[in-house]
Amino acid sequence: MSTNLHPMLNVAIKAARAAGAIINRAALDVEAVRVSQKQVNDFVTEVDHASEQTIIETLLTAYPGHGILGEETGSTHGAKDSEFVWIIDPLDGTTNFIHGFPVYCVSIALAVKGKVEQAVIYDPSRNDLFTATKGRGAYMNDRRIRVSKRTQLKESLISTGFPFRKGDNFPAYLAMMSEVMQRTAGLRRPGAAALDLAYVAAGFTDGFFETGLQPWDVAAGSLLVTEAGGLVGNFTGESDFLEQKECLAGNPRIYGQLVPLLNKYSKFASAGDKAAARQAAANVTTLTVPSAPAEDDERDQSAFE
Missing domain, CATH: 3.30.540.10 (Fructose-1,6-Bisphosphatase, subunit A, domain 1)
Structure with a gap:
């Protein structure tokens, strides 16, 4: 201590x-x-x-x-x-x-x-x-940490979390991944959202996004990011995100470039943006996603409603 x-x-x-x-x-x-x-x-x-x-x-x-x-x-x-x-x-x-x-x-x-x-x-x-x-401020093992200084999305490493529950909107996530993967140096899915946010704070990654997260997944990590000079919010860029099951984080420049890519997938997006998200998901899934079994057909459409 x-x-x-x-x-x-x-x-x-x-x-x-x-x-x-x-x-x-x-x-x-x-x-x-x-x-x-x-x-x-x-x-x-x-x-x-x-x-x-x-x-x-x-x-x-x-x-x-x-x-x-x-x-x-x-x-x-x-x-x-x-x-x-x-x-x-x-x-x-x-x-x-x-x-x-x-x-x-x-x-x-x-x-x-x-x-x-x-x-x-x-x-x-x-x-x-x-x-x-x-x-x-934010610290890792008693050493002060700061978010990365990268300014271009094409040079950035972004972490995420894949959907894994019945009812998760897999087509929407595939569309988001497609949007991000084509514009960045890489996309990673480590599997622990709290660590994902800590790594953004430490500058190991340049940004992070995921849906379906609970307050205990993101509460500590969100403070680390902001105290390290980064930004955290929902997919539309609003900072009051803790209970909204949407989390986007990054250094300020990369965060600012991720919001326009992901905001149409937010449940808080405008009707026009949601229509664009539906079309993007349809375009991706037409090419890559096999038909789901009948019992899995009831998907969470919250990002599109």
Whole structure:
């Protein structure tokens, strides 16, 4: 723990490292980890639950009057009406973890009156610790980080997350990928949104976009990005995105070039833009996507409505 850090951030770091120790022990024999399925392709393990319990105990021991919003336990712990709410993802990248693919992390954020003020993302497999306090900058392993300085989309590396749930709008995502892939140096899908945002903050990638994300996926990472000099919002560029299940992040120049590409796929887009998105999806899927089975026909059309 550092005496120079905000006390609440120090407690969050303690919680993240304790959870990371649980994850690392389990990773030594991942085949023995019990796995259950919340829905198709959406997994939870005993490690998720143990990690979250440790985080909650650490936070509430220090701050018993604070609220908790956890991926696995919701808001069943902590004070229900507190202005201080910890937003927790105990193991972001569970699918990676259960396959032994070492891209996953612990994500902890503190929101005060709805605004994220403290953030910790801990990658236990690499022992990388990303931290931020609002107004004090972003850090990786005690080193100040900044978003990249690239200004041209064609030179940029962009990360994303692929749709994986029944009902996800696969045609729309293929169209978005087509828009981005043709204009950038590369598109990556690591599999843990919190780490994706941390990597934007550190300048490892130049931008990130994904739909369907929950507050615990993006709360900590969003503060890292903004404290590192970047921008975060929904696909139309509006900064109030935390509950909107759309996330776009990047250094300011690349962010500004991604918004015009992706805004028509936003559920907040104009009717004309949504019509353009439907046409783009139709053009892509006509060439590349086989017909879905009948039981999968009920897709989420929110991006086009």
